[in-house]
Amino acid sequence: MSDILNTLLTNVLQSGSRETYALDVGLRLKAVRKLHNLSQRELAKRSGVTNSTISMIEKNSVSPSISSLKKVLSGIPMSLVEFFSMDVDESAVERVVYRANEMLDIGMGEISMKVVGKSRAKRDMAFMDEVYPSGADTGMEMLKHEGEEAGIVVEGRLELTVADQVYILETGDGYYFDSTQPHRFHNPFESDCRLISCTTPANF
Amino acid sequence: MSDILNTLLTNVLQSGSRETYALDVGLRLKAVRKLHNLSQRELAKRSGVTNSTISMIEKNSVSPSISSLKKVLSGIPMSLVEFFSMDVDESAVERVVYRANEMLDIGMGEISMKVVGKSRAKRDMAFMDEVYPSGADTGMEMLKHEGEEAGIVVEGRLELTVADQVYILETGDGYYFDSTQPHRFHNPFESDCRLISCTTPANF
DNA sequence: TAACAATGTCAGATATACTGAACACTTTGT
DNA sequence: ACAAAGTGTTCAGTATATCTGACATTGTTA
Known part of the structure; x- marks a missing residue:
């Protein structure tokens, strides 16, 4: 989960002027959405909310309700647990093949x-x-x-x-x-x- | 987390006449709060929201925003991940073997x-x-x-x-x-x- | 170049969540 | 028995989230 997400997250972190917020919902959503190659409008269509809602959530200009965040994630699809438990830290180079x-x-x-x-x-x-x-x-x-x-x-x-x-x-x-x-x-x-x-x- | 929580949850489930809601936030919050022996008002005081907010959340008459749910849980304290990953054992009869x-x-x-x-x-x-x-x-x-x-x-x-x-x-x-x-x-x-x-x- | 589609953003209107102050009920203590 | 303190609930008013419908920008195609 870490590499791509991480670069994306750090990129966004550097560029955006955002409030310091322990759990950056907007950042997470943006990262998840990008990972799945969806536009705000596309995700909006799949999840049943409007694109502007997604825009505002990602910019942290609102704190979405559980129901709407759940709606949004259903378009990925991703559960709330998965969403909140995404970790942002590096993963070391791990062994892949086990004989x-x-x-x-x-x-x-x-x-x-x-x-x-x-x-x-x-x-x-x-x-x-x-x-x-x-x-x-x-x-x-x-x-x-x-x-x-x-x-x-x-x-x-x-x-x-x-x-x-x-x-x-x-x-x-x-x-x-x-x-x-x-x-x-x-x-x-x-x-x-x-x-x-x-x-x-x-x-x- | 499961055993005690589960019995509590199922008890609440049996007693309460609740709407069918895939992710019953209210039920979970009530269970968590009871587990920690807190009243709505006590939890409200610790978390910085009002008791009526907690009441309404528990009755599922509102779908709390992430920020307020996070506030509420901070009074426990409990993370969003922990909160959402509590499982409410449906104990549904599931199929086991797939030919x-x-x-x-x-x-x-x-x-x-x-x-x-x-x-x-x-x-x-x-x-x-x-x-x-x-x-x-x-x-x-x-x-x-x-x-x-x-x-x-x-x-x-x-x-x-x-x-x-x-x-x-x-x-x-x-x-x-x-x-x-x-x-x-x-x-x-x-x-x-x-x-x-x-x-x-x-x-x- | 122009026309077009797709992107993210923003503002006013509407829907919803949250507050503050009540209410009715139960429990505790004297 | 009565108060006093505790419980959860309700409701009008306020704050906030969401929708509708625009806008500006970018990339693509003719």
Whole structure:
């Protein structure tokens, strides 16, 4: 999020004569809009407010109501949380590629869970390459944690239980659920199962 | 933040006869205020607005401006991000399993991008099963958007470019980077490449 | 060059949020 | 029982946000 946004933000900061305002809504909106290559009028059309409203918000000459800011962001689209949590600081040069043989395995017992990007400072997700050998099971006491998880079976089959419901996932099938619901992974089949999955947030 | 807040929120939800409002600012404020054992007047005094303002906000009879909501929250104190990221557990019954043949394909041109959980109301991530046929390319003008993305190559090989750096991903290799950095996916090899990937946030 | 479309800005009119002072109700203390 | 202090709500007046409809500027096309 940082590089382009940052330059844009600093540019605007330098040029504009603006009041010192801890949370510069106008600046943020302008940055977001530019990032998505939208004009004030285009964004206005998509969001259901007028272009002048957007102009005034961006110039910090008004403090928009929640409802109108929400309207405006819906044209991006972007949530209020995302909007306010945009951070303006630099991101260091991070590693990009993680080779298959050097991923950190955080699996338990027979289950292998290799994490992509484990060394990164900031991480929103835990993206993993998991292998459930025949018979593997995350256990009867179901897992629960904040966030969401999704995955796709790329080899074999898997039994997934989410809140009373038991599903059989064939090769190629995917899943997506709230991690707050009790869940369990189990491979009762003869062949091993390989699963690419992602959970958010990164630490659970 | 969730457990106590949640019960409180759901209690309020059950008791109050409220309009259906996607983002119930009033409800959230009331919950937060109660959590901190403050009266409307007390919070008003601490935050520099009047008690009637708080009353009206909580009853959703107005949609507060950013500046006044920020003022109000400063009396807690709580940031806008924290405020809006409080989740009101709907506990709706959501679909969990998405079959391989029924995933929505949002790919462009020859590139196939099948999304897991596309029908979900709330989604933090876009989890996808992508296929880059031999020669496929996301184009010379590099992609940029907020968020992060990660992936693992499960078949074939792929060329990934992130901010000047070009990487060759072998089968099994993964990647993880900030989506704000210009990036490009390209398959210059003979065999097709299949990639399981995840980007956050869901809409990019 | 002229005509045209697209950009961001501004001013007057209108809609909405916010204030200040009441009101009715409940709780606490004597 | 009664006051006194606390609770949330309401309403007219004021402050502010938003819309409508213009304007000036830039870039594109003929």
